[in-house]
Amino acid sequence: MVVSERRLSLPNNPITGIVLAIPGYFAGVWLGTLFGLDDDQNTGIILGYLFATAAFLIGIGFLNYPLERLFGWQVTPVTDPAENTGIGRFFRLSLDHKVIGIQYLVTILIMLLFGGIGAMLIRTSLLVPDSTITPPGNYISLIGLHAVMMIFITSAVIVGPFGNYLVPLMIGARRMAFPRLEALSFWVVPPAAVILAAATFWGGFPTGWTGYPPLSVQAGQGMDSYIVGFALIAVALVTSGINMLATIIGLRAPGMTWTRLPMFVWGIFTTSILGLLAAPVLAAALIMLAMDRTVNTSFFLASNGGSNYLWENLFWFFGHPEVYIFILPAFGIIMEIVPHFARKPLWGYRTGVVGLFGVALLSWFVWQHHLFVSGIAPVLRPFYMLSTELISIPTGIIFLVVLGTLWRARVWFTVPMLFCMGFLFNFLIGGISGVYLSDVPTDVTLHGSYFSMAHFHYTIMGGEIFALMAAAYYWLPKMTGKMLSPTIGRIHFWWMFIAFNSTFFPLFIVGLLNMPRRVAAYNPDLVGLNRWVTISAYFLFGSMLVFAGNLIYSWFFVARPAVANPWHARSLEWQVPTPVPAANFDRVPVIVAGPYEYGIPNARPVADLGGIVGATGGG
Amino acid sequence: MAVRTRAYEADAAAAAALDTRLAGIGTWLFLAADLFFFVAWWFAFFYLRALNNHQDWKAQGIGPPSKGYGAIVLVLALATAITYFLGSRQATMAFLFRLLTPVAVFSRVTRCGTWDSA
Numbered sequence: 001m002v003v004s005e006r007r008l009s010l011p012n013n014p015i016t017g018i019v020l021a022i023p024g025y026f027a028g029v030w031l032g033t034l035f036g037l038d039d040d041q042n043t044g045i046i047l048g049y050l051f052a053t054a055a056f057l058i059g060i061g062f063l064n065y066p067l068e069r070l071f072g073w074q075v076t077p078v079t080d081p082a083e084n085t086g087i088g089r090f091f092r093l094s095l096d097h098k099v100i101g102i103q104y105l106v107t108i109l110i111m112l113l114f115g116g117i118g119a120m121l122i123r124t125s126l127l128v129p130d131s132t133i134t135p136p137g138n139y140i141s142l143i144g145l146h147a148v149m150m151i152f153i154t155s156a157v158i159v160g161p162f163g164n165y166l167v168p169l170m171i172g173a174r175r176m177a178f179p180r181l182e183a184l185s186f187w188v189v190p191p192a193a194v195i196l197a198a199a200t201f202w203g204g205f206p207t208g209w210t211g212y213p214p215l216s217v218q219a220g221q222g223m224d225s226y227i228v229g230f231a232l233i234a235v236a237l238v239t240s241g242i243n244m245l246a247t248i249i250g251l252r253a254p255g256m257t258w259t260r261l262p263m264f265v266w267g268i269f270t271t272s273i274l275g276l277l278a279a280p281v282l283a284a285a286l287i288m289l290a291m292d293r294t295v296n297t298s299f300f301l302a303s304n305g306g307s308n309y310l311w312e313n314l315f316w317f318f319g320h321p322e323v324y325i326f327i328l329p330a331f332g333i334i335m336e337i338v339p340h341f342a343r344k345p346l347w348g349y350r351t352g353v354v355g356l357f358g359v360a361l362l363s364w365f366v367w368q369h370h371l372f373v374s375g376i377a378p379v380l381r382p383f384y385m386l387s388t389e390l391i392s393i394p395t396g397i398i399f400l401v402v403l404g405t406l407w408r409a410r411v412w413f414t415v416p417m418l419f420c421m422g423f424l425f426n427f428l429i430g431g432i433s434g435v436y437l438s439d440v441p442t443d444v445t446l447h448g449s450y451f452s453m454a455h456f457h458y459t460i461m462g463g464e465i466f467a468l469m470a471a472a473y474y475w476l477p478k479m480t481g482k483m484l485s486p487t488i489g490r491i492h493f494w495w496m497f498i499a500f501n502s503t504f505f506p507l508f509i510v511g512l513l514n515m516p517r518r519v520a521a522y523n524p525d526l527v528g529l530n531r532w533v534t535i536s537a538y539f540l541f542g543s544m545l546v547f548a549g550n551l552i553y554s555w556f557f558v559a560r561p562a563v564a565n566p567w568h569a570r571s572l573e574w575q576v577p578t579p580v581p582a583a584n585f586d587r588v589p590v591i592v593a594g595p596y597e598y599g600i601p602n603a604r605p606v607a608d609l610g611g612i613v614g615a616t617g618g619g
Numbered sequence: 620m621a622v623r624t625r626a627y628e629a630d631a632a633a634a635a636a637l638d639t640r641l642a643g644i645g646t647w648l649f650l651a652a653d654l655f656f657f658v659a660w661w662f663a664f665f666y667l668r669a670l671n672n673h674q675d676w677k678a679q680g681i682g683p684p685s686k687g688y689g690a691i692v693l694v695l696a697l698a699t700a701i702t703y704f705l706g707s708r709q710a711t712m713a714f715l716f717r718l719l720t721p722v723a724v725f726s727r728v729t730r731c732g733t734w735d736s737a
Contacts, residue, residue: 241652246645251641277655280656284660310666
């Protein structure tokens with residue numbers, strides 16, 4: 001077939017995207033207003049957001065490839081070495097998984113800053129017990145914005161930067177299975193964040209992150225931001241899931257058997273299964289909610305024959321696996337990093353994998369524990385109580401695998417290892433408090449209180465974010481080519497660890513004293529504890545600034561180049577040069593041993609790399 | 620069984636075979652996601668029908684949703700299927716294929732169809 005030399009040559013970059021998105025938004029609003037059945041312009045706003053997002057993606061360049069293929073023009077190559085140079089590659093559509101990983105990292109850190117500022121505003125409001133700093137309506141909007149932004153972030157904070165960057169390197173592949181899909185999973189995240197933030201122009205939304213009807217059907221136009229923003233994150237989860245799974249299934253190097261797969265890759269694998277299957281349910285529920293708000297359906301309005309329980313079931317069918325989308329990659333990180341610094345083989349590799357799959361499987365059978373006090377049929381409660389409590393078994397197995405690895409080890413207490421230890425401490429508290437909440441009698445008392453709020457912050461921030469920090473200190477030298485300062489890293493760890501526990505542990509007590517979540521005013525007797533928590537939260541925010549300071553100091557002022565394998569680790573990603581070559585490997589590696597065979601006499605190198613760097617024998 | 624990734628640096632035919640296999644895996648995964656999407660709708664239908672004890676679903680006096688939206692989706696689905704059928708016969712109907720490509724693009728984008736296989 002003759003291929004035309006013609007190709008699309010639009011200036012594809014975020015500026016073009018924004019330039020196209022603005023008229024796209026107004027076109028959507030106009031069209032929606034023209035045909036919309038509602039009086040509140042919800043149709044127009046939703047279409048405006050969708051058109052703006054589509055126009056932004058076209059401006060970035062996502063339509064080029066399908067058009068080039070369809071019209072028989074010259075197709076932009078999947079891996080173009082020319083695009084792998086210069087800082088400009090981070091500001092345009094790239095098909096290089098390493099560039100996409102860095103794009104994710106920077107974007108997520110910026111979003112984390114805004115989410116953190118939201119948390120500081122919430123805690124500042126709670127300095128006084130009478131809602132004089134923030135009126136109740138604004139307070140609940142603030143809660144919703146903080147919560148949804150953080151959900152966006154924590155859905156992608158490990159899979160996005162580290163999954164995209166590292167999975168091909170760890171399995172011996174030169175690219176992802178579907179690079180354009182991978183890029184799409186990233187480029188829908190910035191519009192999702194902007195659309196969510198746009199809710200502030202419409203007065204926010206009053207439902208928190210759960211979006212319960214009938215309030216979400218009746219709420220103002222800020223709710224449309226919630227719907228479209230969350231739907232875009234669902235798209236990101238599905239596309240990322242397809243790409244990760246296809247890559248791990250189909251692009252492993254010869255010899256990379258399932259039992260040699262690094263634990264971090266197993267964490268990404270199980271997470272991707274959850275994202276792939278749970279996010280479509282959320283997308284369907286959001287479409288129903290949008291239709292209730294725009295075209296007079298009544299999926300969730302009991303007054304018209306619908307049911308708010310339908311939303312609660314659909315939402316939590318997504319929502320609880322979503323919790324494990326946060327934590328499974330964190331488990332993978334901990335089980336990945338600990339053997340390297342314990343200098344011992346991972347204790348119970350297959351058991352750890354079974355633990356990951358056990359958590360992933362059971363996560364589909366627990367969602368109604370979120371509805372214990374909603375008025376569901378009492379006969380349903382015992383099943384969901386037991387299924388939820390069962391999850392503690394595979395979780396405990398994962399803990400035992402890590403503790404067994406640490407047993408009698410001569411641990412190298414690097415900064416990543418310190419964060420792993422912090423994870424174990426925090427997640428233990430988060431996990432055990434979760435068992436109390438899964439128990440119906442205690443949940444009836446504690447549901448909706450600060451106890452549950454402290455519980456999930458211990459699991460998500462104390463767990464996932466500490467694992468994120470471990471991953472950052474461990475892998476950023478490979479990703480950026482610069483070592484981070486270990487001294488500032490240690491200061492960061494202890495500061496963050498103490499401030500985190502000082503912030504969230506008192507909230508268990510506040511919860512036990514019946515302070516409800518999402519309410520700006522509270523019992524004046526609790527003002528002392530709340531002020532302690534607020535001041536601790538400021539320190540916690542400060543610890544994140546220490547991390548940001550370490551990045552800036554280490555990258556721009558010291559700029560100490562990272563060697564190829566600063567941790568003397570066995571796993572494959574450390575056997576390639578730093579910075580990582582454009583095609584990852586000169587030739588496809590042949591894997592001949594597992595990644596955790598430390599201290600084993602005569603252990604073979606992990607791979608035959610054809611002499612790029614030379615695999616370490618470990619030990 | 621790991622795919623011999625050595626293939627994609629060997630020759631174009633092997634690279635194409637690998638891409639075909641990856642596309643197959645991706646398609647099955649997309650079908651799984653698609654299944655869960657529609658299961659949510661089926662669940663909604665049967666759940667609401669089961670709860671409809673008082674026959675107040677589609678209550679009188681409430682403006683029903685427009686059937687136009689459903690009709691548009693149906694037309695787009697049919698257009699996609701027809702275009703795909705014709706497009707798959709590109710070797711013999713290249714001109715018609717190119718003539719219909721804008722329809723295919725529009726309908727696929729509108730229906731949030733699957734993306735490329737790189």
